[in-house]
């Protein structure tokens with residue numbers, strides 16, 4: 206509590222948080238980033254749709270570059286997990302714990318930017334994180350559907366949602382399947398749509414995935430048949446990371462995502478949000494763009510810098 210009040214605390218050090226740190230530092234605003242190191246970008250084997258990286262770039266390498274860039278501006282990057290954010294007179298009290306131990310600390314800021322992202326729900330298989338980093342489990346058709354051309358792909362999740370993703374995926378692949386435990390829940394119309402688009406519907410009670418010699422995944426289905434796939438896209442939904450907001454009346458949408466206006470302002474004065482935490486297209490370039498918009502709005506709402 207003895208720390209001086211800072212202009213902005215950024216919760217999250219993924220592409221959104223690190224971009225906002227860069228912009229705010231360049232606006233000569235005192236800024237602290239608090240991050241617990243679980244960026245979705247750290248799961249990406251190769252980012253191929255980010256302009257300027259013609260050969261692609263590994264997600265962790267991109268984050269390391271972004272962190273190095275803000276080091277030039279002396280923005281503290283604190284390893285820790287923010288636990289609560291409370292309104293104070295003229296700002297916010299942000300409490301956080303260390304990632305390596307139970308110690309708890311706090312900082313006071315005039316503004317807070319939530320760049321805390323989301324967490325993907327993983328299928329119940331061993332090594333799901335490692336399989337994602339190898340590109341065998343995938344989470345974003347917009348990101349890597351292009352590279353799936355000619356491969357055997359399956360969408361794994363509730364039947365209706367998996368079918369809708371499979372239909373989108375037909376842009377890239379001829380062999381797309383839906384793996385669901387509730388295919389019975391599909392309407393006649395959905396079944397007809399699947400048939401029209403040659404999307405195979407596979408039903409499994411218990412998911413049994415294994416590596417096999419001729420495929421990355423072999424899936425056992427109810428009738429005992431096995432299906433082989435080169436990659437599987439789980440479409441099981443995601444967990445918003447904004448539980449720290451329980452004390453604040455922040456408007457969220459039906460999926461739990463933070464609602465913002467076009468300047469990335471939330472319903473709480475002084476509290477902003479950007480990136481995957483906001484219900485938008487979950488892409489690095491969008492996270493970066495929203496962070497730039499939020500930073501400018503934060504800068505403009507603060508008193509002018511002393512000359």
Ligand SMILES: Cc1cc2nc3c(=O)[nH]c(=O)nc-3n(C[C@H](O)[C@H](O)[C@H](O)COP(=O)(O)OP(=O)(O)OC[C@H]3O[C@@H](n4cnc5c(N)ncnc54)[C@H](O)[C@@H]3O)c2cc1C
Pocket residue numbers: 216217218219220221222239240241242243244245246247248249250251252253254255285286287288320321322323325337343344345348349446449479480481482487488489490492
């Ligand atoms: C497998 C995979 C592949 C992808 N491929 C691509 C691609 O090719 N191209 C593309 O554009 N996008 C891709 N994406 C999406 C991209 O990763 C996200 O859109 C991007 O990382 C969002 O940035 P962000 O900063 O909003 O969130 P994140 O990168 O998730 O960062 C949020 C950060 O906040 C931290 N945090 C959360 N809560 C707290 C807290 N309470 N206290 C402290 N820190 C906290 C997290 O640990 C994390 O470090 C992919 C995603 C996945 C999962």
